[in-house]
Amino acid sequence: MLNATHQYQNDLAKFCRTGIYTPIPGVKEKNIGRYRNLIYNIVDDSLQSAYPLTHNLLEKEEWDNMVNTFFSSHRCQSPLVWKMPKELLEYMQESNHQLLHKYEFLSDLLQLEWYEVEIYMMEDKEVPTFTKEGIMSQDAMVLNPELSILSLAYPVHLKNASTIEEADKGQYFVCLHRESETSKVLFTDIKYPHIELIEKLSNEMTGFDDLLEIFQKYGTKEEATNALSQFLKSALKSNLILGFSN
Numbered sequence: 001m002l003n004a005t006h007q008y009q010n011d012l013a014k015f016c017r018t019g020i021y022t023p024i025p026g027v028k029e030k031n032i033g034r035y036r037n038l039i040y041n042i043v044d045d046s047l048q049s050a051y052p053l054t055h056n057l058l059e060k061e062e063w064d065n066m067v068n069t070f071f072s073s074h075r076c077q078s079p080l081v082w083k084m085p086k087e088l089l090e091y092m093q094e095s096n097h098q099l100l101h102k103y104e105f106l107s108d109l110l111q112l113e114w115y116e117v118e119i120y121m122m123e124d125k126e127v128p129t130f131t132k133e134g135i136m137s138q139d140a141m142v143l144n145p146e147l148s149i150l151s152l153a154y155p156v157h158l159k160n161a162s163t164i165e166e167a168d169k170g171q172y173f174v175c176l177h178r179e180s181e182t183s184k185v186l187f188t189d190i191k192y193p194h195i196e197l198i199e200k201l202s203n204e205m206t207g208f209d210d211l212l213e214i215f216q217k218y219g220t221k222e223e224a225t226n227a228l229s230q231f232l233k234s235a236l237k238s239n240l241i242l243g244f245s246n
Contacts, residue, residue, distance in 0.1 A: 046084055047067055047088055050113060052113070053113055057103065057161045057162060058099070066088075066092075066097070070087075082121060088110070089114050104169075105154035105168075109154075115148055115150050118148070119176050120185050128245065129245075131243050131244050131245075131246055135244075140206055141206070141207065141232070142242045143205075143240070143242070144239055146178040146180075147175055147176060148176050148177075149174070149190070150173070150174050150176065151172070151173055152171075153171070155168055155170075157189060173190045173191065173192075173194075174188065175188040175190050176188075177240050179238070179239050188234075193214050193215045193217070193227070197214055197228075208232070211228055211232075212225060215227055
């Protein structure tokens with residue numbers, strides 16, 4: 001059973017979420033509304049920062065209603081403000097929110113935006129020593145370990161959300177990684193051979209010939225060589241692949 005202090009704290013938290021006031025000893029109703037506005041604005045600002053594309057997509061009324069229903073009906077679990085937006089994604093999916101039916105790609109968009117936050121905020125991972133100087137056709141390569149691969153039904157990483165249509169529905173993969181020098185999160189559109197390549201490099205540092213075997217499953221040797229070379233050059237430039245093993 002809650003003691004009086006805990007009960008008052010719960011009543012205050014409930015008011016902050018719902019705006020429905022239950023008299024609390026020592027609290028003046030005319031002043032407490034400012035406290036709720038402050039907390040609500042912190043939540044709203046945090047969600048806008050985490051989901052700028054979603055905020056731009058939705059009508060103001062849609063955004064405000066979504067935030068208000070989330071804030072009033074969901075009891076956030078994380079004490080960390082930066083993690084709170086993940087609970088909006090979970091709330092939308094678990095409640096099968098009506099906006100997910102109006103915008104069928106919205107779940108993908110929310111996932112993409114949250115993954116960007118998560119990759120940006122992730123703890124630093126240990127990286128093997130490497131050098132930027134090397135020969136791509138000969139030397140083993142070192143993969144950036146600060147990455148994640150996301151499977152999507154809509155190309156929310158490739159197109160402006162407002163232009164996505166039902167005809168765009170399919171199977172897409174995007175690799176998100178944190179650029180080591182700037183901490184900026186970069187997006188790379190990938191397909192099956194790229195996924196296999198990333199998985200292989202995440203397990204062992206290896207070179208061009210071994211990686212070529214992956215790409216040859218999907219085309220001729222010439223096509224595979226060109227596709228692999230192009231991808232590796234781009235990955236080295238973006239720091240998805242950090243460099244070459246010492």
